[in-house]
Amino acid sequence: MTYTHLTTDELVLIEAYYHQNKKGTYVAKQLKRAKQTIYNVYKAFDEGLSALDYYKRYKNNKKNCGRRPISLSDNETEYIQKKVVQGWTPDVIIGRAEFPISCSISTLYRLFKQGLFDLTALPMKGKRKANGYKEKRGKQAFKRTIHQRNKDYQLFNNEFGHLEGDTIVGKHHKSAVITLVERLSKVIITLKPIGRRAIDIENSLNNWFKKFPCHLFKSITFDCGKEFSNWKSISNLNDIDIYFADPGTPSQRGLNENSNGLLRKDGLPKQMDFNKVEESFIQSIASKRNNIPRKSLNYKTPLEVFLSYVDNDILSSLI
Numbered sequence: 049m050t051y052t053h054l055t056t057d058e059l060v061l062i063e064a065y066y067h068q069n070k071k072g073t074y075v076a077k078q079l080k081r082a083k084q085t086i087y088n089v090y091k092a093f094d095e096g097l098s099a100l101d102y103y104k105r106y107k108n109n110k111k112n113c114g115r116r117p118i119s120l121s122d123n124e125t126e127y128i129q130k131k132v133v134q135g136w137t138p139d140v141i142i143g144r145a146e147f148p149i150s151c152s153i154s155t156l157y158r159l160f161k162q163g164l165f166d167l168t169a170l171p172m173k174g175k176r177k178a179n180g181y182k183e184k185r186g187k188q189a190f191k192r193t194i195h196q197r198n199k200d201y202q203l204f205n206n207e208f209g210h211l212e213g214d215t216i217v218g219k220h221h222k223s224a225v226i227t228l229v230e231r232l233s234k235v236i237i238t239l240k241p242i243g244r245r246a247i248d249i250e251n252s253l254n255n256w257f258k259k260f261p262c263h264l265f266k267s268i269t270f271d272c273g274k275e276f277s278n279w280k281s282i283s284n285l286n287d288i289d290i291y292f293a294d295p296g297t298p299s300q301r302g303l304n305e306n307s308n309g310l311l312r313k314d315g316l317p318k319q320m321d322f323n324k325v326e327e328s329f330i331q332s333i334a335s336k337r338n339n340i341p342r343k344s345l346n347y348k349t350p351l352e353v354f355l356s357y358v359d360n361d362i363l364s365s366l367i
Contacts, residue, residue, distance in 0.1 A: 053106070054085065059099040062086060066093050118151050118159065125164075128156075132169045135314060135340045144347040168313075191279070191292035194269060194300055200289060201267065208232045208357040209266040212304035215249070215275055216316060223322035224275070225330055226252055228268070229307045233354035234342060236307045238334040240327040250278040257286040264358075269293060269301055310337055 054062075058079055065075045072086040079086070092102045120128070127147045131140075138156040142149050149156065160170055197204065204210060210231045215224040226239040226249060241252035257265075267289040270276045279290045293300035312318070315333045322330065338351045345353050 054081075054089070056099075056103060059089065059103055062089050063093065063099040066090055118155055120150065120159075124149055128165060132166050135169065135336055137169055137171055139343055140341045140347065143343055144341045191272060192290065194291050194293050197267060197269065197289070197291040206232075207266070209264060211265055211268040212301045213268050213270045213276075214301065214304050214308060215244070215273065216308050216311065217244070218316075218318070218320050218322040220321075224249075225311075225316060225322050227304065227308055227311065227334075229304045230265075230350075230354060231303055233357065234303065234307075234345060234350040235354040236311070236334045236337055236350070238311065238330045240322060240330050244275060246275050246278045249275045250282055253282055254285055257288070262287055267291060269304075271298070271301060307337070 058081075061079065062075060065078075066089075072083055072090055075081075076083040076086045089102060092105075097105070124147070128141055128149070136144075138160055139153050142151075142153050142156060151159075157170070159165060160167060201207060201210070208230070211228045212231060213226065213228045215226055217224050221244075224241060224244045226241060228237040228239070229235065230237075237256075239252045239256055241248040265288055269291045270279070270293070272292055272295050276290075276292075279292075282288070283290045298305045311333055314337060316322070316330065338354075339349050341347045341349050
């Protein structure tokens with residue numbers, strides 16, 4: 049049975065019985081309380097306290113109940129604040145275990161929500177589209193579907209070199225940034241094309257692929273945007289397979305969609321005109337994200353995992 053503390057009404061009754069010289073056993077039966085509980089109150093009355101005084105003492109003692117507040121050391125607080133600036137989440141700060149933190153992951157999340165640290169470091173929440181939303185774009189029939197990809201690459205989920213691609217659009221839909229994500233390492237690549245036309249996207253991708261050895265990347269999966277309508281020439285020139293997700297199914301490119309949200313959060317918002325910023329700035333946003341450890345990578349950074357799949361000969365040609 050769950051124990052409940054005496055109410056103010058019960059204390060007033062006990063005080064009245066006390067002044068009537070009623071025995072504690074009788075009062076306990078009347079209030080259906082334990083005899084020891086009544087005798088504890090009677091003892092306080094013997095010491096000269098009133099029911100109000102007893103209640104105030106009870107409330108003051110109750111403040112000492114429960115778990116003590118978590119207090120992090122100055123070194124821990126300084127380390128956490130430093131990593132928050134770099135974009136690390138509470139989960140990564142503790143999971144990476146570079147510096148000992150004297151609390152659990154869930155406790156650190158609570159400290160963030162209490163305002164001790166920057167809330168913007170917490171992961172994104174919410175839906176991008178409302179329930180019942182239907183995609184009206186990307187109906188063109190020229191694409192190679194994602195279902196063909198699963199037949200061509202039976203080891204797709206465990207094989208390095210498969211990319212997911214998209215564009216994020218800037219202010220007034222006048223500028224864009226190409227985003228690519230390698231699925232196994234989760235490395236994010238950002239490219240700044242001259243414009244949003246299909247030829248601009250094609251030229252930018254072709255110039256980027258020239259920097260890498262042939263067949264380092266095996267496939268790209270795009271959404272159904274018209275900016276990728278020159279996919280055949282990109283595929284033929286760079287000897288890479290290109291596929292398209294089904295219209296209105298962003299979950300088929302979930303990693304790329306999530307990465308786009310992180311880039312938006314880190315410094316590429318919709319209100320920005322990408323034509324007015326240098327490509328080095330856009331690449332620095334991706335670089336920051338590539339150097340943040342991730343739980344899904346066993347708290348390694350995407351860049352560390354990416355480099356583990358690239359041999360020294362390839363790496364030397366990239367530097």
